[in-house]
Amino acid sequence: MPVKGADYSLGNGDVIIAAITSCTNTSNPSVMLAAGLVARNARARGLTVKPWVKTSLAPGSKVVTDYLVKAGLQDDLDALGFNLVGYGCTTCIGNSGPVAEPIANAIAEGELVACSVLSGNRNFEGRVSPNAKANYLASPPLVVAYAIAGSMNIDITKDPIAQDADGKDVYLKDIWPTNQEVTETVRATVDSQMFATQYANVFSGDADWQNIKTAEGQTYAWNPASTYVQHPPYFEGMQKEAGGFSDIKGARILALLGDSVTTDHISPAGAIKADSPAGEYLKSHQVEVKDFNSYGSRRGNHEVMMRGTFANIRLRNELAPGTEGGVTRHMPDGNQVWIFDASMKYQREGVPLVVIAGKEYGTGSSRDWAAKGTRLLGIKAVIAESFERIHRSNLVGMGILPLQFPEGVTRKTLKLDGSEKVSITSIANGISPRMTIPCSITRQDGSIENISLLCRIDTEDEVEYYRHEGILQYVLRNLSA
Amino acid sequence: MTTTGHDSLQTRRSLEVGGRTYEYYSIRAAEEAGLGDMSRLPFSLKVLLENLLRHEDGRSVTTDDINALAGWLKAKKADREITYRPARVLMQDFTGVPAVVDLAAMRDAMVKLGGDPNKINPLAQCDLVIDHSVMVDKFGSASAFRENVELEMERNEERYAFLRWGQKAFNNFRVVPPGTGICHQVNLEYLAQTVWTTKDQNGKDIAYPDTLVGTDSHTTMINGLAVLGWGVGGIEAEAVMLGQPISMLIPEVVGFRLDGKLKEGTTTTDLVLTVTQMLREHGVVGKFVEFYGPGLDQLSLADRATISNMAPEYGATCGFFPIDRETIDFLSFTARNPERVALVESYAKAQGMWRDSETPDPEFTSTLSLDVSTVEPSLAGPKRPQDRVLLSKASSEFVSALPSLAVETTNWTNECRLKALIIA
Numbered sequence: 001m002p003v004k005g006a007d008y009s010l011g012n013g014d015v016i017i018a019a020i021t022s023c024t025n026t027s028n029p030s031v032m033l034a035a036g037l038v039a040r041n042a043r044a045r046g047l048t049v050k051p052w053v054k055t056s057l058a059p060g061s062k063v064v065t066d067y068l069v070k071a072g073l074q075d076d077l078d079a080l081g082f083n084l085v086g087y088g089c090t091t092c093i094g095n096s097g098p099v100a101e102p103i104a105n106a107i108a109e110g111e112l113v114a115c116s117v118l119s120g121n122r123n124f125e126g127r128v129s130p131n132a133k134a135n136y137l138a139s140p141p142l143v144v145a146y147a148i149a150g151s152m153n154i155d156i157t158k159d160p161i162a163q164d165a166d167g168k169d170v171y172l173k174d175i176w177p178t179n180q181e182v183t184e185t186v187r188a189t190v191d192s193q194m195f196a197t198q199y200a201n202v203f204s205g206d207a208d209w210q211n212i213k214t215a216e217g218q219t220y221a222w223n224p225a226s227t228y229v230q231h232p233p234y235f236e237g238m239q240k241e242a243g244g245f246s247d248i249k250g251a252r253i254l255a256l257l258g259d260s261v262t263t264d265h266i267s268p269a270g271a272i273k274a275d276s277p278a279g280e281y282l283k284s285h286q287v288e289v290k291d292f293n294s295y296g297s298r299r300g301n302h303e304v305m306m307r308g309t310f311a312n313i314r315l316r317n318e319l320a321p322g323t324e325g326g327v328t329r330h331m332p333d334g335n336q337v338w339i340f341d342a343s344m345k346y347q348r349e350g351v352p353l354v355v356i357a358g359k360e361y362g363t364g365s366s367r368d369w370a371a372k373g374t375r376l377l378g379i380k381a382v383i384a385e386s387f388e389r390i391h392r393s394n395l396v397g398m399g400i401l402p403l404q405f406p407e408g409v410t411r412k413t414l415k416l417d418g419s420e421k422v423s424i425t426s427i428a429n430g431i432s433p434r435m436t437i438p439c440s441i442t443r444q445d446g447s448i449e450n451i452s453l454l455c456r457i458d459t460e461d462e463v464e465y466y467r468h469e470g471i472l473q474y475v476l477r478n479l480s481a
Numbered sequence: 482m483t484t485t486g487h488d489s490l491q492t493r494r495s496l497e498v499g500g501r502t503y504e505y506y507s508i509r510a511a512e513e514a515g516l517g518d519m520s521r522l523p524f525s526l527k528v529l530l531e532n533l534l535r536h537e538d539g540r541s542v543t544t545d546d547i548n549a550l551a552g553w554l555k556a557k558k559a560d561r562e563i564t565y566r567p568a569r570v571l572m573q574d575f576t577g578v579p580a581v582v583d584l585a586a587m588r589d590a591m592v593k594l595g596g597d598p599n600k601i602n603p604l605a606q607c608d609l610v611i612d613h614s615v616m617v618d619k620f621g622s623a624s625a626f627r628e629n630v631e632l633e634m635e636r637n638e639e640r641y642a643f644l645r646w647g648q649k650a651f652n653n654f655r656v657v658p659p660g661t662g663i664c665h666q667v668n669l670e671y672l673a674q675t676v677w678t679t680k681d682q683n684g685k686d687i688a689y690p691d692t693l694v695g696t697d698s699h700t701t702m703i704n705g706l707a708v709l710g711w712g713v714g715g716i717e718a719e720a721v722m723l724g725q726p727i728s729m730l731i732p733e734v735v736g737f738r739l740d741g742k743l744k745e746g747t748t749t750t751d752l753v754l755t756v757t758q759m760l761r762e763h764g765v766v767g768k769f770v771e772f773y774g775p776g777l778d779q780l781s782l783a784d785r786a787t788i789s790n791m792a793p794e795y796g797a798t799c800g801f802f803p804i805d806r807e808t809i810d811f812l813s814f815t816a817r818n819p820e821r822v823a824l825v826e827s828y829a830k831a832q833g834m835w836r837d838s839e840t841p842d843p844e845f846t847s848t849l850s851l852d853v854s855t856v857e858p859s860l861a862g863p864k865r866p867q868d869r870v871l872l873s874k875a876s877s878e879f880v881s882a883l884p885s886l887a888v889e890t891t892n893w894t895n896e897c898r899l900k901a902l903i904i905a
Contacts, residue, residue: 012887013879019617023663023702024753024790027670028783031748056620060612060666081621086629087662088615089573097617113886115863115879119750121699121791125864133886134863134879139750142860142872153880157858157873179745196816199671203648205658208634214645218598220585228639232582235590299715300578300640365698368579368715393728394716459728461541461564471716475723476587480596 001110003052004102010052010112011153016099017116017132018053018147019091020082020140023060025119032064033185034177035082035140036073041175042148043076046165050150054099055081058090062198063190071189080144092120096129107131117146145172227285229300233376234472242468242477245431248352248380248401248424250442252331254343255310256318256411256418257357262364263391265312267305267373270294276326277307277340299369302376309373310339318411319418329418332444343377353377354422356411357384362391371398375470381424383439383453385410392456399470401427402456403437409451419444424453431466433458482604483568483689484724485681486538490514490547496688496831498824503678503688506534508832516551520833523734523771523843524803526553527834528690528709529565535689536566541726550731557846558733564726567692567710568677569606570718573664576696577609578640580719581647581654588650602652604724608672609644610657610664630660664695665702669786670815673708675808676825688828694721698793705786706811707804707834712793732798734769735760736845739776741854749784752853753791754861754869760795761867763849770800773842776853777802782811794866803836804829 002009010016025031049055057077059065065084068074077083089095096116098104107114108131116123116132123135134152146152149161160169177185204210215221222231257265272278272292281303282292298304310317311326317339320327326339330346337345346353355374361384362370371394374382381401395402403424421442434455441449457466468474485493485506492510496503508527511534512519522530530550536542541564553559572580588598615633619625634641641659648656657667677691691708693700698712717727737760743752760770770792772785780788785802792800802808804825812822829835858872863882870878 012883013876023665023669023699024787025750026663027666027702027790028749028781028787030781030783031750031787034748054617054620056617056625058615058617060663061670062662063670078623083621083623084626085617085620086615086626086633087660088612089663090615090617093613095613095616097620111887113883117860121794122866123862123864134882136860136862136870136875137750137754137866138860139748141748142750142858153876155873155876176746179743192814192816195670195814199816202657202661202667202671203655206660208630208660209641209645209658212634212638212642212645214642214649216646216649218650219588219592220643220646220650222585223639226639229578229582229643231589232586234583235586235593238590238594240594296575297640299575300582300643365714368576368719371716372579389728389730390714390717394714397716397720458562459541459564461726471720471723471725472583472587475725476590476594476601479600480591480594 001106001112003106006051006102008051010103010106010110010114012113013152014114015053015117015146015150015152016103016114017091017096017118017129018049018055018143019096019116019118019120020057020143021090021118022092022120024121025140026059026064029067029186029190030182031140032059032068033071033073033189034182035144036068036071036077037177037181037185038141038144038175039076039080039082040073041177042144043079045170045175047148047162047170049081049147052103053147053150055147056085056090057082058086058088060087062087063194066194066198067189071185080147082144091116091118091128092122094127099129099131104131115152117143119143141176227282227287227301227304228298230303232302234470235476238473240477240480245427245467247426247428248354251352251354251380251422252346253319253356253416253418253420253422254339254346254353254377254379255328255355256416257355258316258318259358260360260363261357263362263367263370264364265315266310266362267367267370272304272308276311277338278304278311281307302372305369306373306376307340309369309377331418340377347378353379355379355382356416357382358410359385361387363388368394371395371400374398375400387456396457396462396465397471399466399473401466403439403453404456406452406454414441414449431455431457431463433460433463483535483679483681483687485687486536486542488534489537489539489544490534492534496827498827499820501686501820503686503824505688505828505831506531508534511547516547519551521841521844522554523736523769523845524834524836525709525734525769525771525799525801526550527832528692529563529731531690531832532565532692533563553731554844557844559731561731562728563731565729566726567605567694567721568689569608569693570603570722571664571668571672571693571695571700572607572609572718573613573697574609574611574640574644575613576715578644579715580722581644583719584651585647603654603722605653605721607654607722608657609655610662610667611641611644611659612663614659633659664697665699665790668703669706673703673706674817674821675707675804675812676821676828678824688824690834694718694727699790701792701799702786702790704792704799704801705782705789707802707808709799709801711799732767732769733846734771735763735765735797736843736848737770737772738774738848738850739772739780739853740774740850741776741852742779743856744854747856747858749787751859752784752856753788754859755851755856756788757791757795757861758867758869759849759851760797765795765797768797768846770795770797771843771845772800772802774850775838777805777836778838779853782807791866804834805836
């Protein structure tokens with residue numbers, strides 16, 4: 001594929017990103033200096049990197065720069081385009097930044113499989129860059145070598161990786177340092193004083209950091225206009241003493257879910273859709289769609305996060321059959337609405353809520369907002385066939401009651417459809433770990449079915465967290481006493 | 482401050498190092514008190530054992546828990562949930578912001594309850610390194626660094642102003658500003674101490690293994706420095722911050738024996754990609770991995786950190802290296818306080834946590850081994866970190882993978898990229 005405005009074309013296997021990145025390797029002087037030595041040897045032969053390669057060097061500490069400079073190797077890396085771009089997580093977490101537009105266009109038009117080579121630890125599809133479909137993890141010296149070769153189609157152990165100024169073939173072995181050379185360079189350049197100096201004032205930051213205008217004081221002066229950081233309402237109306245336990249009476253089912261609902265289904269992840277409740281919130285706060293940023297970056301704003309809870313586009317709520325995404329039916333009217341909107345309406349009506357699910361509820365990586373969002377939606381209990389360990393404990397930590405169906409009882413055997421009201425009684429008298437708790441289900445026709453649930457508050461400490469309506473409240477009251 | 486427990490087994494002892502006296506919870510004393518010989522317990526489990534001894538209060542940690550952990554040696558597993566209290570918390574900015582938001586809200590709530598907001602602070606040492614917000618917008622020029630920093634500051638002003646307030650307002654809470662480094666490398670080179678010290682409720686200096694949880698999955702890198710640690714979700718991290726324990730299952734421990742040294746032309750990166758592939762095949766999800774064998778004497782601390790870093794890729798909770806001469810040398814070389822370095826050595830030797838070439842191998846749930854000299858130059862890809870490809874076959878394997886890669890399997894959207902970011 002020709003690249004607009006350039007004298008080269010691109011094909012499958014061309015390397016468009018070569019990144020020395022990630023703490024995995026930038027913490028290791030032997031591989032970093034080896035990369036520098038490869039650059040030096042390549043430079044001595046007059047080699048350059050291919051023009052379609054986006055090169056970068058992002059070490060995990062300033063000590064790296066100190067020893068690369070002392071060894072004189074930063075100059076060689078600069079000559080090949082591996083200039084310092086920052087100290088932090090970059091290509092490895094997808095912060096690789098855009099590739100040049102003509103290159104991106106050529107890849108898209110030609111439907112090319114372009115490559116990245118990075119010294120990182122992860123390379124899942126779509127993680128590194130939208131333009132690179134094949135992503136290879138490699139040592140820093142190999143990252144430099146592939147930037148010079150510019151393609152995965154070359155067998156760099158046998159084929160020449162480039163030609164020097166005289167047109168002579170240069171092979172990888174010609175520019176690869178010996179292990180002894182690397183060891184000697186490490187010994188000669190990395191010294192103790194670099195660590196002492198770079199970390200002496202590590203918390204002070206540069207002038208940019210120190211010039212950030214910020215509030216003083218013991219409590220934070222929340223900026224009501226911020227769409228990134230907002231005061232969360234967990235402690236509204238909180239009393240000095242914990243109340244007792246209270247029964248959950250006449251609860252509606254906000255969502256009726258299947259097996260293996262992950263924290264990813266429960267908690268917002270990824271981009272914020274413009275027509276979703278979170279998107280509507282941001283638009284109403286004058287945030288343009290292009291500036292939405294991700295749910296991740298807005299984790300400091302509960303208004304965004306609670307609107308995203310159960311809003312995963314792949315969530316299947318059995319109360320709204322045939323739909324995907326955060327949709328439910330508000331009862332008793334049966335109107336199909338966003339889960340967030342239904343929750344708000346129920347909360348205005350003073351109706352408590354429960355979620356009912358299948359096996360392995362809350363599986364996947366632990367995510368704080370999976371439990372926090374559940375709480376802010378007014379959900380008092382989650383009733384499931386089984387729970388993933390960490391999410392169960394997070395629910396208790398947020399003051400939500402996890403309850404488990406007995407063997408053989410499921411949402412299906414109970415023929416639940418969302419028209420029911422659920423009451424969980426006899427907890428007002430107190431809770432003990434793993435006790436049996438009666439639950440009555442009142443159907444639309446007035447008939448009542450009674451079942452027993454297993455209380456998945458598993459320890460005495462958790463009973464205390466629950467009694468205080470959450471771990472934060474528990475700690476707060478202990479400290480205020 | 483650490484709140485110590487009842488110590489029913491009476492294991493508290495004192496240790497004098499450089500004219501200072503530290504109290505500690507002795508595994509040897511626990512052996513004598515009836516636990517039996519713990520010398521062959523994996524080093525990583527000795528760290529958990531000490532944690533239980535120090536916090537045994539008859540409630541969140543009981544002597545039954547301690548006995549269950551000691552009993553691990555019988556079946557090389559123990560199906561029991563224990564509560565564990567890491568010494569500190571490490572956060573990055575993506576996951577750290579909501580934790581600080583909660584602390585700030587707790588201060589407001591304290592005022593409303595008529596209390597003193599200054600009482601709300603992290604109880605465990607908490608460090609937040611701002612490392613997740615820099616993007617490679619500019620590259621390949623001398624001004625790239627400066628320009629990227631400026632863009633980062635512009636984009637993240639609201640969050641940074643908030644964190645800067647937190648940096649001033651809270652005790653036990655430190656913020657490493659943007660443009661400094663990556664949290665795991667800063668931890669390795671500066672924050673981690675291998676042995677932590679703090680006062681207990683009676684004002685005595687207590688020494689214990691440095692341990693942590695982090696809100697980033699690659700927190701595991703610090704196990705290379707014999708600091709037990711892994712990534713957790715925000716609520717567990719907040720709980721630890723606020724002095725509450727986290728619950729965990731006593732894990733199985735897979736022993737990974739290393740022999741020999743890297744041959745000419747190979748790097749530590751080649752080694753870690755090989756280790757990752759082997760451990761993925763072995764199956765180590767939910768387990769600890771602990772490295773042992775004569776090959777450890779050939780590995781620099783940085784090499785160990787590289788191997789520990791990729792624990793999430795091989796699927797383990799952590800990949801632990803015990804304390805030995807190399808640990809001590811690295812702590813000295815990176816300009817840690819000499820008194821602390823001396824304490825690390827004395828403490829490790831007193832606790833049976835010191836490894837040298839004479840140390841008998843610990844007992845493990847299962848083992849595997851690698852002769853490091855057989856490692857070949859490698860890459861891993863094109864889609865998964867455990868899919869190692871020999872460098873000599875990289876081009877041919879790319880060509881054969883091409884048809885499957887070319888298939889438009891997913892309509893790549895911005896969502897994927899952002900999602901990838903969140904699970905970082």
